[in-house]
Amino acid sequence: MVDSEQKQLVLILARAFASNLSTPTLLADARGYLVFYNEAAEGVVGRRFSETGEMPLDDWIGAFEPRTASGEPLSAEREPARIALDERRPAHLSFVVTSADGVEREVEVSAFPLFAHTEEFVGIIVMFWRR
Amino acid sequence: MASVRLKIWGCRGSVPTPGSQTAGYGGNTSCVEVLRDDETALVLDAGTGIRALGLDLVARGVRHINLFLTHLHLDHLEGLRFFAPLWHPQVSLDIWGPRSPVLSLRDRILRSFSPPLFPLDFRDVPAKVTFHDLPAEPWRTHGLSLVSDLVLHPGPTLGFRLEGNGSSVAYVPDHEPALAGIDGRSLDWLSAGAIARGADVVLHDAQYTEEEYGAKIGWGHSSVADAVAFSRAVGAGRLVLFHHEPDHSDGALEALEQRARELAAAEAEAPVLAREGMVLDLC
Numbered sequence: 001m002v003d004s005e006q007k008q009l010v011l012i013l014a015r016a017f018a019s020n021l022s023t024p025t026l027l028a029d030a031r032g033y034l035v036f037y038n039e040a041a042e043g044v045v046g047r048r049f050s051e052t053g054e055m056p057l058d059d060w061i062g063a064f065e066p067r068t069a070s071g072e073p074l075s076a077e078r079e080p081a082r083i084a085l086d087e088r089r090p091a092h093l094s095f096v097v098t099s100a101d102g103v104e105r106e107v108e109v110s111a112f113p114l115f116a117h118t119e120e121f122v123g124i125i126v127m128f129w130r131r
Numbered sequence: 132m133a134s135v136r137l138k139i140w141g142c143r144g145s146v147p148t149p150g151s152q153t154a155g156y157g158g159n160t161s162c163v164e165v166l167r168d169d170e171t172a173l174v175l176d177a178g179t180g181i182r183a184l185g186l187d188l189v190a191r192g193v194r195h196i197n198l199f200l201t202h203l204h205l206d207h208l209e210g211l212r213f214f215a216p217l218w219h220p221q222v223s224l225d226i227w228g229p230r231s232p233v234l235s236l237r238d239r240i241l242r243s244f245s246p247p248l249f250p251l252d253f254r255d256v257p258a259k260v261t262f263h264d265l266p267a268e269p270w271r272t273h274g275l276s277l278v279s280d281l282v283l284h285p286g287p288t289l290g291f292r293l294e295g296n297g298s299s300v301a302y303v304p305d306h307e308p309a310l311a312g313i314d315g316r317s318l319d320w321l322s323a324g325a326i327a328r329g330a331d332v333v334l335h336d337a338q339y340t341e342e343e344y345g346a347k348i349g350w351g352h353s354s355v356a357d358a359v360a361f362s363r364a365v366g367a368g369r370l371v372l373f374h375h376e377p378d379h380s381d382g383a384l385e386a387l388e389q390r391a392r393e394l395a396a397a398e399a400e401a402p403v404l405a406r407e408g409m410v411l412d413l414c
Contacts, residue, residue, distance in 0.1 A: 006325035016311035
């Protein structure tokens with residue numbers, strides 16, 4: 001890389017891909033920072049990305065109070081995004097969140113690690129659906 | 132510290148186009164020499180332009196050559212087999228290129244360097260050839276630095292930035308940044324944004340007219356309008372239109388240049404067409 005601020009090409013391509021999807025999708029970089037979510041995701045989380053900006057993904061997820069269907073707080077170790085970031089493997093889970101607009105929603109979340117090369121982890125892509 | 136000086140030996144895209152209709156700007160495919168004051172050579176890409184360069188390097192007695200490949204599409208590689216220094220036992224040639232998740236740089240290049248695509252095998256080459264994946268950190272030599280980054284084009288493809296003595300050049304011959312967006316993108320989200328940011332000169336893909344691009348989206352190349360938009364977005368000094376469409380005659384290229392100048396009317400420096408033999412001196 002020529003500049004630590006330059007996004008890796010895989011993330012640039014993933015953003016272009018996500019921008020054209022009607023499936024809610026977000027991207028986080030290898031540091032675990034939320035770097036983008038698409039318009040479809042804005043509809044689920046209740047806030048535009050331009051209002052959010054880049055921030056630690058854990059902080060962003062935490063704001064939605066993720067919890068199990070029975071109301072138990074969801075530990076970070078069980079969150080698909082955290083698993084994809086820490087263990088660099090895909091993960092999937094259903095859980096409940098409260099959107100920024102105060103609406104409680106049950107969501108299905110799938111997270112995948114992104115590798116530019118076999119050993120070059122550049123971030124994750126997370127897709128989610130309202131149940 | 133050395134300034135950056137370049138000589139263009141080939142600027143045609145896709146396939147060589149010899150003939151009277153293309154004699155003005157040249158029909159050889161991509162090859163650019165970074166001019167040096169010592170007995171080494173630094174070359175960007177090995178399109179057919181490298182054939183004439185090779186003869187020149189032999190005549191100049193150059194024995195050590197660093198060749199940097201943006202990618203391995205044939206129009207950036209097809210001249211290598213006819214690069215005269217390769218057939219000289221006293222020459223050492225270091226070839227640098229993009230990493231691939233699948234095959235080594237050597238194995239990928241050797242595909243085109245063996246029967247049935249070529250009568251000789253690579254082991255017949257007398258020069259001492261070494262293959263390197265381009266490192267992430269800057270590559271430096273005699274006051275010049277070269278940095279690379281992956282850019283938006285099918286397959287692993289690099290753009291280069293050369294800096295020396297306060298001057299800088301970006302070389303992004305095959306690039307379709309519009310696929311991921313140009314206008315409205317911050318530089319960190321712009322493909323090749325860091326490579327080209329504030330460069331004095333940007334040699335950039337401008338293969339198509341705006342009308343032609345509509346039928347070629349996703350092929351990895353830019354319209355003249357996107358080349359101008361990219362140059363503006365990175366704050367480049369001068370845009371040099373590169374990777375000319377094979378179907379474009381000299382006249383068609385000049386119409387393209389005129390269009391680029393209309394689009395860049397507010398810029399300090401007018402875009403120019405790359406041309407074989409052109410020397411860019413950033414002293």
